[in-house]
Amino acid sequence: MKTVLLLGATGAFGERLAEGLVRSGIAVLAAARREAPLRALAARLGPLLTPLPMDRAGLDAARLRALAAEHPALIAVADASGPFQDRPPEPARAAIEAGLHWVDLADARDWVAGIGALDGAARQAGVAVLAGASSTPALSHAVLDVITAGARAIHMIDVAISPGNRAPRGEAVMRAILSRAGQPIRVFRGGRWTTAPGWGLSDRRTIAGLGRRRLSLCETPDLDLLVTRYAPRADALFRAGLELGVMHQGLAALSWLVEAGLLRSLLPLTRPLHGLARLLAPFGTDRGGMEVSVVAEEADGVLRRRCWTLVAEEGDGPFVPTLPALAALRGLADGSLAFRGAAPCVGILDYDRIAETFAAHRITTRIDAMDFPAPLFARLLGEGTLPAAIVAGHAVAPFLALEGRGSAEGAANPLGALAARLFGLPAATAEAPLRVEMRAAPDGTEAWERHWPGRTMRSVLRADGKGGIEERFGPLTGLLALRRSADGLVLETTGARAFGLRLPRFLAPISAAREYPDAEGRFAFDVPIAVPLLGRLTRYRGWLSPVA
Structure with missing residues (x-):
């Protein structure tokens, strides 16, 4: 019987990984700092789990060799302790x-990016x-390998995780989130x-299966x-969310206080939060889930969104982040996982594994697909009835970036x-660089962002069903006629x-x-906006060209 040394065995994810290993017939050396929770875990999971009170900080090759000598069936170290940042x-x-495999549940960007430095030694x-x-990156990439198969070109990738509010949250997970909240993230x-x-x-x-959820x-x-792996043309995003809106x-x-420079970091608030x-x-609920979606041009030339969704019922959500590690350790224990070296766990575990x-859990998955309609303005006006520059300036399929220059007259009063x-x-604004990004959705709407120096103007456009457009700016929706x-x-x-x-x-x-x-011959624009009681709010004009 193979044995795994599990670090962080009494944490929210460690306990669940220990349970999965024992259920799979793999013995566990359960390591954590506090002895009492280890004893309770051993009492719950039975004789295949051996408590091992120890501090992760004291782990070195000599200690691992000694453990391997005491437990000849020891094959791997699994780390569920976190946080892995820095x-x-x-x-x-x-x-x-020590000649042992290593599998971790790290979601830290720097840790996973740097693991390849150990490849030669491994x-x-x-x-x-x-x-x-x-869940990230092993499961998300295993899913994407399935839903992107055969795609000609990938435009957008979006990964989202939304746990139920009743799911346990370890302090380490909160530290990982709070350490980056409000800080600039490269994306x-x-x-x-x-x-x-x-x-x-x-x-x-x-x-699907969870309802409305907020994500950031x-x-x-x-x-x-x-x-690196999918080369999307437009976006590659990862979002997470808390079920309760107040949280x-x-x-x-x-996070805005950090972004504005009023706080240096939210880490000091970890314990009170x-x-x-x-x-x-x-x-809230004990139902959580994960969504992985891709917008791609398929082999048949159709622009399509494919979306894989996982829903975990009745508190089983916290098992999900442990399942790729469990699959890897099973494969190492039975010899079916042949990979050797050091790398992020992507392209190594296939989805079926x-x-x-x-x-073993109350988990359901589904894959949905939806084709994109023609771009909004083409549907309303026809592509051949306007000058080429105007057609090109609205060819959102599914993403369009325009760059140029613009100027603006400010408001008439404070x-x-x-x-x-x-x-x-x-x-x-005197003449300045201007970038406009437009993103289409399968429901036919388009999200526009106009990036002026120091300010971004955002709106969502949709057909009004009468040949015109509704443009929403937060709670305000403008009704536009096209001619x-x-x-x-x-x-x-x-x-x-x-507000409706x-x-x-x-x-x-x-x-x-x-x-x-x-x-x-460039796309030019002149946009005056006023309100009778307030006078002019702005008037901006300039030119734009599609970004190659």
């Missing part, structure tokens, strides 16, 4: 020197060193590497590995300037709603935006 790779190096020792054998978005604040880029979406940017190894939005507010999470634990571990800032409208002009297109505001209620004319924005080819 940790040196010495424990994994010690495992290599190959020479004939052992496997697998970093990130968890591939809009076809380029840029930065976004941790717990930013927020989204609220319906996840979270730093994990996937932010690098999704780009998710509260963390977003605290962990205590608050325990107080709120009875609320991981999915076999789902059977109250108008306040309203303009509230909706992200550009302030007075062709002699040289291009006019988008005229015909009304507005706030029609606004009286004196409160509704007034605009007649023009789009036309300039003298050089």
Whole structure:
């Protein structure tokens, strides 16, 4: 019978990995600092688990060799202790020197990225060193290998995890999230590497089987590995969320304080926030899940979104991050996993191997697919009825980036300037660089971001069913009529709603935006926006060209 040394055996994930190993007939040396929880775990899981009180900090090759001498069937070290951020790779190096495999549940970007430095030593020792054998990146990539098979081109990848509020949260997991909240995170978005604040880029979406969940940017190894392995043309994002809105939005507010420079970090708040999470634990549900989606051009030329969803019922969600590690350790124990070397755990465990571990839990999965319609403006106006520059400026399939230059006249008065800032409208700006990013969704909507220096204007556009467009800026929705002009297109505001209620004319924005080819054949625009009671909010104009 093979044996695994499990570090962090009494943590939220360690206990569950120990349970999976014992259920699989693999003996466990359960290591943790406190003896009482170890004894309780041994009493629950039986004779295949041996308590081993020890501090991870004291683990070195000599200690591992001694343990291997005492337990000749010892084949691997599994680390579920965390957090892995800013940790040196010495424990994994010690495992290599002792001739033992290493499997960890790391979700730390730096740890997983750096594990390849041990590859030569691991190959020479004939052992496997697998970093990130968890929901990210092992499971997310195993799923993507399935749902991207045969794709001609990959445009967007989005991975999301949303645990139920009643799921246990270890302090180590909270430290990992809080360490990056509000801090700049390097992310591939809009076809380029840029930065976004941790717990930013927020989204609220319906996840099949879970309902509406809030999600925000979270730093994990996937932010690098999704780009390296799948080369998306537009986006590669990883988001996580808290089920209760008060917790998710509260963390977003605290993250803003870090982003604004009012706090250096949220790490000092780990313990009080962990205590608050325990107080709120009875609320929400014990249902969590994971969603992995890709927008790709398929072999048949169709632009399609494929979405894999996992839902864990009745508190089984915390088992999910342990299952890729369990699958890897099973494979090492029975000899079916042939990989040797040190690498992130991607492309090593196929989906079927991981999915076999789902059977012991209340876990269901599904794959949905949805084709994209033609771009919004093409559906409404027809591609051949406008100048080529205007058609190219709206060819969102499923992503379009435009760059150029623009200028803006600011608001007519301070109250108008306040309203303009509230909706992200550009302030007075001399000619400056301008970037516009447009993203289509399978439901036919388009999300637009206009990136001015120091300010971003965001809106979501959809067809109104009457030949026009509804453009939503947060709680405000403008109603736009489209009409062709002699040289291009006019988008005229015909009304507005706030929180779903029609606004009286004196409160509704007034605009007649023009789009036309300039003298050089580029997409040009002139957008005045005013409100009767406030006067001009902004008027911006300039030119744009598609980014190759």
